[in-house]
Amino acid sequence: xxxxxxxxxxxxxxxxxxxxxxxxxxxxxxxxxxxxxxxxxxxxxxxxxxxxxxxxxxxxxxxxxxxxxxxxxxxxxxxxxxxxxxxxxxxxxxxxxxxxxxxxxxxxxxxxxxxxxxxxxxxxxxxxxxxxxxxxxxxxxxxxxxxxxxxxxxxxxxxxxxxxxxxxxxxxxxxxxxxxxxxxxxxxxxxxxxxxxxxxxxxxxxxxxxxxxxxxxxxxxxxxxxxxxxxxxxxxxxxxxxxxxxxxxxxxxxxxxxxxxxxxxxxxxxxxxxxxxxxxxxxxxxxxxxxxxxxxxxxxxxxxxxxxxxxxxxxxxxxxxxxxxxxxxxxxxxxxxxxxxxxxxxxxxxxxxxxxxxxxxx
Amino acid sequence: xxxxxxxxxxxxxxxxxxxxxxxxxxxxxxxxxxxxxxxxxxxxxxxxxxxxxxxxxxxxxxxxxxxxxxxxxxxxxxxxxxxxxxxxxxxxxxxxxxxxxxxxxxxxxxxxxxxxxxxxxxxxxxxxxxxxxxxxxxxxxxxxxxxxxxxxxxxxxxxxxxxxxxxxxxxxxxxxxxxxxxxxxxxxxxxxxxxxxxxxxxxxxxxxxxxxxxxxxxxxxxxxxxxxxxxxxxxxxxxxxxxxxxxxxxxxxxxxxxxxxxxxxxxxxxxxxxxxxxxxxxxxxxxxxxxxxxxxxxxxxxxxxxxxxxxxxxxxxxxxxxxxxxxxxxxxxxxxxxxxx
Numbered sequence: 001x002x003x004x005x006x007x008x009x010x011x012x013x014x015x016x017x018x019x020x021x022x023x024x025x026x027x028x029x030x031x032x033x034x035x036x037x038x039x040x041x042x043x044x045x046x047x048x049x050x051x052x053x054x055x056x057x058x059x060x061x062x063x064x065x066x067x068x069x070x071x072x073x074x075x076x077x078x079x080x081x082x083x084x085x086x087x088x089x090x091x092x093x094x095x096x097x098x099x100x101x102x103x104x105x106x107x108x109x110x111x112x113x114x115x116x117x118x119x120x121x122x123x124x125x126x127x128x129x130x131x132x133x134x135x136x137x138x139x140x141x142x143x144x145x146x147x148x149x150x151x152x153x154x155x156x157x158x159x160x161x162x163x164x165x166x167x168x169x170x171x172x173x174x175x176x177x178x179x180x181x182x183x184x185x186x187x188x189x190x191x192x193x194x195x196x197x198x199x200x201x202x203x204x205x206x207x208x209x210x211x212x213x214x215x216x217x218x219x220x221x222x223x224x225x226x227x228x229x230x231x232x233x234x235x236x237x238x239x240x241x242x243x244x245x246x247x248x249x250x251x252x253x254x255x256x257x258x259x260x261x262x263x264x265x266x267x268x269x270x271x272x273x274x275x276x277x278x279x280x281x282x283x284x285x286x287x288x289x290x291x292x293x294x295x296x297x298x299x300x301x302x303x304x305x306x307x308x309x310x311x312x313x314x315x316x317x318x319x320x321x322x323x324x325x326x327x328x329x330x331x332x333x334x335x336x337x338x339x340x341x342x343x344x345x346x347x348x349x350x351x352x353x354x355x356x357x358x359x360x361x362x
Numbered sequence: 363x364x365x366x367x368x369x370x371x372x373x374x375x376x377x378x379x380x381x382x383x384x385x386x387x388x389x390x391x392x393x394x395x396x397x398x399x400x401x402x403x404x405x406x407x408x409x410x411x412x413x414x415x416x417x418x419x420x421x422x423x424x425x426x427x428x429x430x431x432x433x434x435x436x437x438x439x440x441x442x443x444x445x446x447x448x449x450x451x452x453x454x455x456x457x458x459x460x461x462x463x464x465x466x467x468x469x470x471x472x473x474x475x476x477x478x479x480x481x482x483x484x485x486x487x488x489x490x491x492x493x494x495x496x497x498x499x500x501x502x503x504x505x506x507x508x509x510x511x512x513x514x515x516x517x518x519x520x521x522x523x524x525x526x527x528x529x530x531x532x533x534x535x536x537x538x539x540x541x542x543x544x545x546x547x548x549x550x551x552x553x554x555x556x557x558x559x560x561x562x563x564x565x566x567x568x569x570x571x572x573x574x575x576x577x578x579x580x581x582x583x584x585x586x587x588x589x590x591x592x593x594x595x596x597x598x599x600x601x602x603x604x605x606x607x608x609x610x611x612x613x614x615x616x617x618x619x620x621x622x623x624x625x626x627x628x629x630x631x632x633x634x635x636x637x638x639x640x641x642x643x644x645x646x647x648x649x650x651x652x653x654x655x656x657x658x659x660x661x662x663x664x665x666x667x668x669x670x671x672x673x674x675x676x677x678x679x680x681x682x683x684x685x686x687x688x689x690x691x692x693x694x695x696x697x698x699x700x701x702x703x
Contacts, residue, residue: 050410050703058701060692065703102688106703173418175447181414202702204416274607282405283678290441290672305433305680309585309606349453351436 050201052109064088064096084126144200152192154246162217164189172207178291213242219260303350413670419660420448427461427474437676473645476560493650498641500677503604507612519617524571531577553600565601605681655698
């Protein structure tokens with residue numbers, strides 16, 4: 001297949017380049033290579049989105065990002081931006097609604113602000129409608145970050161497929177266990193100790209936050225900080241070492257000694273009779289990372305719409321199939337009656353039915 | 363800037379499509395089997411859109427509607443009430459119509475729908491001073507299936523004509539297989555889900571475009587029954603949700619369209635989704651004033667949850683596609699949530 005690039009000009013100032021193989025790249029007009037390869041579309045921001053805050057309330061339009069309000073004392077005010085101005089592009093990359101797709105100005109700033117905090121915006125001045133280049137300078141003090149070292153207190157072996165995750169938790173309410181408001185993953189972390197730097201999104205000054213970290217491989221947590229470490233709500237460039245130890249309570253082993261990722265894969269293969277889709281494994285592992293149990297993952301897969309559809313959306317067929325999948329044999333008449341009762345008691349909410357079954361088996 | 367030669371092409375597949383606004387090249391056929399990806403399906407893109415609760419909320423939260431969203435809704439409730447344990451969530455799972463009716467009568471707070479609310483209904487409520495907020499919370503990929511012996515490899519679609527033509531009530535396979543003697547006179551036997559279901563609504567839209575479909579569609583109570591019927595009937599054509607699994611007894615037939623076609627009738631703001639991508643909705647009726655939409659703290663937190671990484675993971679777990687970052691930002695704007703940057 002020949003990939004072609006179609007280039008057209010918007011507003012005479014910015015180019016949007018569309019690779020006809022289906023991936024879109026947006027380049028500055030003067031930087032479009034003659035025969036650029038079709039790369040990955042829109043890499044994730046290199047900085048945490050929201051790290052570079054202009055201090056505006058934004059309204060996305062087809063011609064850019066309209067400024068609806070300017071925060072006093074903000075970078076936007078300092079740079080001369082006013083209500084009614086429209087930001088057309090960030091460092092040459094158009095923002096707002098482009099070709100029916102939304103390009104968020106916060107995401108674009110996270111990608112384009114240079115190491116020294118500088119970035120240039122193309123802005124339509126609301127007073128005279130003229131386009132002007134507005135240089136913006138984010139000061140170091142305006143970028144909140146926590147840095148330090150990741151330390152392993154217990155020796156543990158791990159391979160290049162391991163990942164360290166550093167999480168900022170909102171702990172304002174005692175009920176808020178595992179409310180992750182920001183996370184940074186370090187794949188293939190190499191040897192410990194090693195440094196880290198976590199840029200912070202805007203934090204609520206009325207909330208309390210804490211930091212934790214863990215090292216996992218194939219869904220199994222090998223090291224983690226014993227407790228989350230409190231951080232100040234208005235932290236600026238704090239330094240916190242994260243000391244990880246072996247899991248104090250590893251919990252019961254998974255039958256067969258399987259890693260969580262492999263166990264989830266096996267359940268999908270066994271229950272849904274097909275290989276897992278890539279996003280599926282990701283989704284279930286995300287649940288484990290948020291503190292859910294493997295049992296809840298098992299219940300989720302067994303209660304899926306797919307399994308229900310495969311049983312013709314019939315309560316009886318579905319209950320019998322779940323029994324067969326869990327216990328390896330069809331239910332007796334008495335067991336079937338019990339299953340139907342449980343199902344009806346859960347008002348047809350399959351997840352509740354299966355969770356009940358797993359908690360109180362036959 | 364070099365100007366490349368324009369070429370005619372069409373894009374195959376259910377993840378394809380880039381909408382061009384101005385000066386678009388003529389389309390050319392893309393070999394079948396090619397799959398183009400514009401939309402980032404990965405959850406990785408959404409990890410930084412974490413749910414950040416602003417306040418601890420409490421009270422009743424009543425969800426009702428399409429059972430397509432039952433499993434995701436249960437996961438939402440589980441995740442949301444883990445953070446807000448004083449919320450008493452209820453779920454009533456049946457049809458989109460039922461959810462919409464309950465929303466209008468005040469029997470639920472959020473309707474779960476697998477088809478959009480009719481524009482006329484939105485307009486009627488708007489005239490009564492009520493603001494209908496229809497949020498896309500995930501994507502269901504729909505696929506056409508055909509008998510395994512059918513030589514069809516792709517079906518052309520357009521927004522104006524659908525796949526059958528704007529006034530057509532069916533026809534023969536000869537419209538696409540005119541050179542195949544065995545198939546050219548064989549009637550297209552349509553199979554789908556029951557009238558009133560969201561999948562059925564989308565089937566009729568894909569068949570005829572904006573015109574009402576007047577032909578016959580054999581109805582089935584489940585996806586499996588549609589698959590079995592198509593596997594059993596040579597001239598059959600069915601539409602199912604890819605999230606339910608397809609199996610080996612039928613073939614998937616992708617849609618094709620020319621690149622300068624408008625891709626979707628009901629565009630999701632900030633998206634470039636293709637016609638075989640069905641948006642799934644959470645709908646609420648919200649008071650508004652000059653300052654914008656006035657959500658209750660509980661409902662606002664719930665919407666924030668749906669449009670966060672956590673809420674999107676819950677959709678993925680039941681086989682749906684998550685929204686992209688751009689789509690989430692656009693939905694947040696639609697919900698009247700402030701965009702502070």
